[in-house]
Amino acid sequence: MTTQIAGTRVAFLGTGTMAEAVLAGALGSGLAPSDVVATARRPERGAELAERYGVTTTADNAEAVTGARVVVVGVKPKDVAAMLDAVAGALEPDAVVVSVAVGLPLSLYARHLPAGQPVVRTMPNTPAQVGAGVTAVVAGPTTAEADVALVEALLAGTGETVRIAEKEIDAFGALAGSGPAYVFYVVDAMAEAGVLMGLPRDVARRLAVQTVLGSGRLLAETGEHPAILREKVSSPGGTTVQALKRLDDGGVRSAFLNALEAARDRSRELAAELG
Numbered sequence: 001m002t003t004q005i006a007g008t009r010v011a012f013l014g015t016g017t018m019a020e021a022v023l024a025g026a027l028g029s030g031l032a033p034s035d036v037v038a039t040a041r042r043p044e045r046g047a048e049l050a051e052r053y054g055v056t057t058t059a060d061n062a063e064a065v066t067g068a069r070v071v072v073v074g075v076k077p078k079d080v081a082a083m084l085d086a087v088a089g090a091l092e093p094d095a096v097v098v099s100v101a102v103g104l105p106l107s108l109y110a111r112h113l114p115a116g117q118p119v120v121r122t123m124p125n126t127p128a129q130v131g132a133g134v135t136a137v138v139a140g141p142t143t144a145e146a147d148v149a150l151v152e153a154l155l156a157g158t159g160e161t162v163r164i165a166e167k168e169i170d171a172f173g174a175l176a177g178s179g180p181a182y183v184f185y186v187v188d189a190m191a192e193a194g195v196l197m198g199l200p201r202d203v204a205r206r207l208a209v210q211t212v213l214g215s216g217r218l219l220a221e222t223g224e225h226p227a228i229l230r231e232k233v234s235s236p237g238g239t240t241v242q243a244l245k246r247l248d249d250g251g252v253r254s255a256f257l258n259a260l261e262a263a264r265d266r267s268r269e270l271a272a273e274l275g
């Protein structure tokens, strides 16, 4: 049976960029604004969230988790342990604690939460905000299947979910968690190249955005291998191979491999520092 999220009370603790993106996506999967409490340190941020989504906001994290069936911990990795300590006594025994933090292992949550508290570790990405994200889901060792399914139902409106083993999550974060930043970097560089060639700035940016959007859809909708689609753009003796040669000369492919490994390694470092 498909798990429904409607009627489930959800608390978002520390509603910054990522938690807001999950909140926005989750509202699209049937979560009612009246069932959401989002916390923010600054009153102006709380007011902004209340106005944008119609949710209840507060600065009091312990108050927010009271009565919540799902609790999304949206603070930075360095602040997670203190947040768990602050709310542990107020959590409902059946509340599923959802981690979005990079690096932090499930074992950290177990240390800072009451014994047996259900936990689900996730790694979302910011396109969740428009329902086009992809989120890794790792079940805690004692978390019931029904609780994992509830979290997946919450995430349904944010895009795809993929269940993985915890040992895979550093690589998942390096590719998909951080991935939107690499794409925005490429779009920015392509737009700048357009400006270099004399195109108006707004036109250059629109072309770059639409080209990435269209290419992503072509990949997803045809299921073709990216190398095949690249070949279809590259006519023998034509223009595209000239450009791709410059990218190869610049070591761009190798830079991507190094970049993702660096992100994965930083995730492991955070686990060693904070976990």
Ligand SMILES: NC(=O)C1=CN([C@@H]2O[C@H](COP(=O)(O)OP(=O)(O)OC[C@H]3O[C@@H](n4cnc5c(N)ncnc54)[C@H](O)[C@@H]3O)[C@@H](O)[C@H]2O)C=CC1
Residues within 6 Å of the ligand: 013, 014, 015, 016, 017, 018, 019, 039, 040, 041, 042, 059, 061, 074, 075, 076, 077, 079, 083, 100, 101, 102, 123, 124, 125, 126, 177, 178
């Ligand atoms: N930004 C991204 O693309 C992704 C972020 N993440 C994870 O999401 C988490 C949050 O990252 P961001 O959203 O980028 O950071 P952020 O700084 O935008 O959000 C954190 C929020 O927590 C609030 N906060 C901190 N302490 C608080 C407290 N005691 N009470 C209430 N609010 C409090 C801050 O004011 C801030 O708004 C991190 O653990 C990160 O690893 C995971 C995947 C992608």
Ligand SMILES: O=C(O)[C@@H]1CCC=N1
Residues within 6 Å of the ligand: 102, 173, 177, 178
């Ligand atoms: O840069 C970061 O630490 C976070 C985690 C994944 C994406 N952004």
